Amino acid sequence: MHNKREVLGKILFGAAILILLYMFITPISHVLIHVDEYWTYSLVNLPFFEGMTVAIHDVHPPLHYLILYLFAPFGLTNIHLLKIVSVIPYLLLILVSYFKIRNDYDWFTAGLFIFCIGVMSDFFVEFLTIRMYSWGLFFVIMAFIYFKEVTDNWNRKSWILLTLFALLSAYTQYIFAITCGLMYLLVLVEILRSSDVKPRLRQFMISVISLLILHSPWLVVFIHQVQTHQGTTLEIPQIGSLFNYIIFFALNHPTLRGWGFLNFFHLIG
Template identity: 25%
Template sequence: MKNLKNQSNKLPYIIFGILSLFSISLIFNNNLWFDESYTLSLIQHNFSKIIEILKTDMHPPLYFLSLKVFCMIFGYSIHITKVFSVLGYIATLSLGLTVIKKHFDNTTSIIYMLTVGAVPMSLYFSVQQRSYQWCIFFVTLSFIEALLFIENHKIHHCVIFVIASLFSAYNHLYALLAVGIIFAFVNIYIILKDRKLLKAIIISYIAMVAGYSPWIIPLLNQTKSAAGNFWLKGVEPLSLIVFASGIIVSALILAKKDNRKLPIIFAIISILSVQIIGLFVTIFIRPFYIARYCNEVLGIFALLVAFGTKNIKVKAKKVICICLSILSIGCVVVTGIFEYNPSMKNFFNRFDKVTSSSDTFIYSDSAFGIMSYYYPKNTHICTYYESWFSAFDNVQYINKKKIKSKINSSDTVWFVKNTLTKTPMYLKENYKLKSVDTFKCDFNTFQVYSVQKK
């Protein structure tokens, strides 16, 4: 019996180690897409310039400032920036070994970690050079500490709750929404069920507002700007599928009477409310929500699954753990194939033989982010402009009518575009475009043309 107990105690650590290695195994490639190239370009600026640029974008500054510090210590490269995201993934898993294992039990810890590993796109975001993975960690920690605070009444949980919420809010707008919903739930619960905690939660609100006050005006300006100029054009079908899946899982868990308790109801409200608000705004006001934004509550979803399976039979738990393990393995295989897609590497190996540092590149879409990163010494000309493009120091933004004056007949010129983007008429009318190559990057395919004057 003692040996069985020791094996059971070791199992969460084994799962943690394996899932961490899954994520680490995905960093050894140089593939990146536009948003990641934006991150890599942005952190080359000094701290004040980063904040200045982000004020014109839709991102709070914490992730980018933290990443810059990390790169100042360990170096600026794609691999290092991926490592920073992997650390966020490992931190999310570690919640299962620490606070979840301590305050709940081994089984909850195991199912939580396996669910984190099994959710589609989880490993994908673990190596993205974006804020999502650290958002997942801080939002999950915020939820756990809020739950422990209203259950245990201990002030240190409230303090950690506020700190984690602030860190979430300074990482992403939808992380801010997530912790706002968590705060609202805690507030309503305390007013209705436990007014002894009212003083503590009021102080928490004051601390949260005070801590976030430096970014409130930029947030309002960003929201105003996004209301008229956000890139999304309609409702993303995947966001509806994810929302429907969340409702189905929630309904299955609530179908068992023993599951109609505070932790599960709290988790369901936290998960679905983010999606309901995002979809409501997108459908009735302005497209502003896509499926990846709900990843901020991925850790809470993992806890929901863990809480929801707590009262089922041991055999059923074993089956669920086996299924989650198989899904985790499937996720690392699929993500590995995706991350190690050789298309970009093969393209650059071919393209390096026909281009030189004196060549000029023209763009009419976000293809400039990728090419300007890989060919920093070349001339890069983009025919449209957003204020946050100032992150890219080596890209010129000019009116399409002035392109002729920028190109000499002796120049070697390339036009690169996403295959989903139409070739602009000003190029068709004034230049001969010859398709020379294509490459795939993330979920996009890009076409490369040679450009010659007619």
């Protein structure tokens, strides 16, 4: 049974590599498929300081735009290149799956994880969209990995890496900051349940204070963004929508119309 799990894991891992290769050549990697991509594309083709000034008036943190500007010497007008930047997190997750998850668990866990990250919900399309979601997904997964390391080992390395990836998540997309905040809440619960409360609580406070200090330069901008967009109308969630929220990461649409990996044919058909 163990050998079968190992073989299945390797097959799924190989399938994930094929998905990665296809991401580099698929037709939808050559066109803008989402209206927000036009915003990102236009912003990063502005001069750096002008682009970052525009980003301040956006509703998102700046890290994704900074990552894209790193590729400016290669030509930001190349849509395919910008989409490859969004594919890079999937490549990094494949490496994490091979070197970290495989070693901590087994081939089956590593293969199943990275295959699902490629095909579940709208993930496949998001990895080909010039937005911050694929990078945010990478950072929040890394934060989760070291959240577990912290609760298992309580060592300095794990705390540093959890703090780092939580910070990068917050600078990429605010929703990922909420996710990391929930992880810290769970860490606090674990600390209060432990027998070594004082030293672990000290580690926790150092991490939280570090996050607040390192994120404080953007806090003024965040307040400005909230004030600027405070008139935006938000839809109040209905009880009937809760089921859709729960299954979203398994199916790509509330109408349950199919897997995200298959639905890219709707975009190129």
